[in-house]
Amino acid sequence: MLTNNTDYTLAIEDLTVSFDGFKAVDNLNFYLDKNELHVVIGPNGAGKTTVLDLICGKTKSTSGSIKFLNKELTKLSEHAIVREGVGRKFQTPSIYENLTVLENLEVSYPRGRGVFGSLLFKRDQAVMEKIYDIAQQIMLDEEMHTEAGVLSHGQKQWLEIGMLLIQDPQLLMLDEPVAGMSVKEREQTAELLNKICQGRSVLVIEHDMEFVERIAHKVTVLHQGKILAAGDMETVQKDPKVVEVYLGH
């Protein structure tokens, strides 16, 4: 095979997607290491969410490659990508409002994913232990039997993170995880993210610079579908191009 394998968890090379000629992501190269918590920032329309859409298969790329643990993702369907170990949180909390917290986590548990598997699925000891373990991490262990629809906005965000964690993904992608959260909730979320990036890679899109500073190991600034700057927070913040297009005003 001509493909060049890497040690990275995620290796994006020459990735382009064009919508009717408009290149939302333009020749992007991006690498993500294990145990790395990487934050992508950039002005509106920079293509941040599109990059996540491309990785998780929601949008199909025009050209280029996305390799996850050296496996090409661009040709896989959405559920197959998830089964490879990629989890993605959506921008608005995307949980099942009619189900309880427990049921939300149970439905996300990575067993019984086929039609017949789900019919025969049993809520056994191992499942319940995992669910309680995750619920504790996302600070919802007191709300197990609460209908998810009545949770606070912040709790809904945590629940969705928990629904991904229970699948134990190697790559976790979070689209604006602290949007709409109170200061205290932000702090708790930062702690949570620092904890969960152990043993996996986490890719976060965020606008809140204070929050980014607290969590990011590395930062990439996207602008018009291209990388404007990358590196640790300090370097990026001092970069004159970044200041001009994003941080300055």
Place this chain on the structure above:
Amino acid sequence: MSFAYDKLMGGKNGLTGFIILAILILIVFPLLLDSFRLNLVGKYLTYAFAAVSLVLLWGYGGTLSLGQGIFFGLGGYAMAMFLKLEASSPENTAIQSTPGIPDFMDWNQLTELPWFWEPFSSFTFTLVAILVIPALFAYIIGSAMFKRRVGGVYFAIITQVIAVILTVLIVGQQGFTGGINGITDLRTLNGWDITSDSAKNIFYYVNCFLLLGVIIASRYILTSKFGRLLLAMRDKEDRVRFSGYDVANFKIFIFCFAATISAIGGAMFTLQVGFMSPSFVGIVPSIEMVIFAAVGGRMSLIGAVYGTLLINFGKTAFSESFPELWLFLMGGLFIAVVMFFPNGLAGLWQDYGHYITDRFKSVKNLFVKPASATKATTVENS
């Protein structure tokens, strides 16, 4: 035991509702109604299969099919074909120019049995066909649509169109299907006279047990992880997809299952009513089935049965005295349910039923021992 209790009956409330329904249709109706009326209720209960199937597909799955008549019809026609072949023995049809084929074929100048009729001379094949053909057909429609992520209104319209196409096909191909009159003059099942009162009574009970069985099977599906996934998909389909599930497969399965249930109803219809015709396949019956489910409560398997019974009792009562008003009344009822009681009869019971049960309990409490005494005995017993 607790498995059966929770999974199949849906806990205490589910069990009570199930038992009340079973008592009503297995004991109360046969005691109160004469043979003619009981047969009529039996006919209504065959529609309840389709209503129950819509609870799964529409209420829980969020996918409205306006074509359950297709599957009701397929089941009904499969059964009718078997019965027709038995009724068309060479002795019975000796006066035809080609004896041994169904009468309508003879009228349409057919001289031999079409190939797709041949296997229906076997009762075993027919029973299998009733369960499998509708599911297979649903699988084809379902794969074509759900894999392409066609859903919602488009799915409803397409299923309705298929119902129309099937009706047109049946009516147009008179020589093969019996045309607009359908397949009539059905007499015996393996030599047993199906038009007698005793046969009709037996079919009534068979129908009841099948319906109760279907409700139990549906309960099992809804209480499994599959059931929660249905609710999850209805709410946030993308979240389910991005949790590693192939959403289309789940929709296809529930569509196939709903098709099979409806087909069982159709087959029982043919047995109890004694004929099958395209007027039970097309748009009107398909939409009526949706109304049955909506009035009964689209989130309630048992409610759907009551909805079916209520509407059909109403239809019979009103269309005897005001035939032209009935359709308006039914339309009005449907609108009222959608606007004011989106969960139908079952929803009303959930919201207001405790007024009745509380009163019942308070009356009962007058006759039983004081609470403390009751408690003491239970402790002793356990």
